[in-house]
Amino acid sequence: MKLFQSKIIPIIGVLSLQSLLVWSAEPSSAEVKGNWVAEQIDRSDDGFVNQVSQATMTLKNKQGQESTRSMTIKSLEVESDGDKSLTIFSSPRDVKGTAFLSFTHALEPDDQWLFLPALKRVKRISSNNKSGPFMGSEFAYEDISSQEVEKYTYQYIREEKVLGEKGHVVERVPVDPKSGYTKQIIWVDGVAWRFGKIEFYDRKGKKLKSLTYDDYNQYSNGKWRANKMAMINHQTGKSTLLIWSDIKFGQDLTERDFDQNALKRAR
C-alpha cells in the first residue's frame, strides 16, 4: 500500500497542480506532454541527496589547439528550492584554489559567490551573466547550472529512439530574457529519463551548439550519470569535451559545506 501511494499519488498530484495553477487557459496537448517530460526528468534525479565529482574540460579551438580545465564539483540537493553547488578549480594552475559557490533558485536569481585565493577575498557576483562562457569553454554558465523545471516552457515535438530506448524530443524555451538562447531542443530517453542530446539556438534563432551525452553509468542509488559530454559550437568550430570521473553520491555533506566559510576552506 505504501509503495502504491508513493508511486502513484505524486504523479496525479503534479499533473492536477499543473492544470490548475500553471495555465488558466486550456493548455495544448504539446505543452502538457512537454511539461510532463520535464517533470519526469526532474523527478528522476530526486533523492540524489548530494554528489561529489571530478570534471575535466578539454577546450579545442578551430585550429585544433587544446587547453584543459580541471575542477571538483560538489552539489547538494535542497528540498523545495534549487540545488547548492561548490566548484573548486585545480587547473589551469594560475586559477588553482579559486572556488565558486552557487545557490540555485527556480525563479529568483541564483545567489553566487567567488573566492579569490590571492586576496583571500569572497566576492558576491551577479548571476545575471548566464549566457557567458564558463572558463573560456563552449559551455555557458546556464548550461552547467542546475536545471529547474520552472526555468523553461515546453512543447512536445515527437517520439524518437534515444540512447537505445523509446524516447522523446521536446522544445524548451528559457523563461529568463537574459538567457543566451531562444530555444533548446532536448532528446531524452523515456525509461531512465537521461539526456541524449541538446541543441541550442542563439538569440537570432540560428543553431549555435549541440551537446551530446555519452557513456552513461548507473550508480548504487539508481541514478544515471554520463561520463562524457561533448559540446560543439557550429558557428565557431570550437568544441569542449567534458569528462566526469570519480562520481560519488551520498557523501557526508551538509549545508555547512556549502556556505561562505566552506568557500574559504575549499581545496
Place this chain on the structure above:
Amino acid sequence: MKRLPKPFLGFLGLFLSPLLVAVDRGGEFSGELSFEARSYLERGAYGNTGLGDFSIILQPEYAVAWEEDRKVVSFEPFIRFSSLDDERTHGDIRELSFVGSWDLFELRIGISKVFWGVTESQHLVDVINQTDLVESPDGEDKLGQPMVNFVYVNEYGNFEFFILPYFRERTFSGYDGRFRTNLVVDGESPIYLHGDEESHIDGAIRWSHYLGGLDWAISYFEGTDREPTLKANLIGTKLVPVYGQSKQASLELQYVVGDWLLKSEVLSKDSDQNGNYWAMVAGFEYTFANYYQGMDVGVLYEYLYDDRGESSGSGLDDASFVGSRIALNDEKSLEFLVGGIVEHETGKLSNAFLESSRRINENWKWTIEGSFFAKPKSGSFLEKIKRDDYLQGSLSYFW
C-alpha cells in the same frame, strides 16, 4: 633581509605540531614563481635614481585537507629578491594555519590572512592584516597575521571573534626604493605609544550575513593602529613609524541587482594620532555581460570621502574613482583593467593605472602593469612620489 622577531617565531613553534601531523597525512604542494621587470620612467627625486628593478618572487604552498575540506592545514612562505631595493628584498610567512569546521563553528588558528571589504579602489575597512607596502604601492599585499579566529555560524549569519596576539610592522622602501619622500622610513625601529608595543593583544568582532541580493557586515576592531604616522628623528636623518592605539567600527554593504553591484564601506575610527573621524567609499560596478562573443565589459565608479579633509594626507579625502574591467573570457583569460582617480578640489586626475594579463599555457602566465601619477594635489603624498611612474612586465610559473 629582515629577520622575523623572536615572539613571532615562538608563535610559529606553536603551530609546527599540526603541520607535522599534516605532513604525515600527505598534502598538496603548489605555488608560484615569478620573474618581474619594472622600469621607472624617471629618476627618483631623493637620490633613489635607479630606473630598473628586477625581482624574483617565490611563493610555494603546502596544504593538507581532510574530512571534505572541513580541516585544512596550510603553509605558505613568501620571498622576494629585488635588484633595486634591499628593503624590498624580504620574506614573510603568509600562511601557517589550521582551520577546522564543526557543526556550528569554525576555528582558524595560526598565521593567516583575512579580507574585509567590498569596494575596489580602496580597502577602507580591511584592518586585520598589515600592509606589505614594499610589494605594491596599491597596498593590496598583506603580511601574515598571527590570529585566533572563532566563527559561530547560525541562521542569522556568521558571528566572528578575533584575537590578534602579535603586531606586524608595515614594510617601507629603503634608500634605493621608490614611493618614499626625501627621508627614508626606518621600519625596523618603530615607536609604540602603548607599553605592550608589538605584543599588544588586539581584538575584533564581526557579524556578516546576506538576504537575497544584499550582503552586509558590521565589524569592530580595537588595538594597534595598522597605519603609523611618520616622524622625523631628532637629527632629521630618517623617518620613524609611530604606532598608536585605535578603535574602529565599520559597515560593508553590497547589493546585487541585475547587472549592477552597489557597494559601500563606511568607517568610523578613533585613533591616538588622528582623533575621531569617519570615511567612506561608495559606488557601483555595472557589467555589460557577454557584450560581444563572451566578452564582459565592466564599468566601475566609486566616491571616496575622508572627514579629515586634506590632513588625511592621502589626497583621497574627496575624490572619484573611475575604472573599467574587460574580460574576454576566452581560453587564455585575457583581461584588462584600467582606472584613475580624480580629486574634486582640483578637478584633475591624480593617478591612473592599467593592468593586463593572459595565460600562456597550463602553467605560465604573463602580466603587464603600469602606474602613473598625473596631477596630484600639491602637498599630498602622491605629489611627493610623482616621479615614480612605472611600467612592469612579469612572467609567472604556477605549479
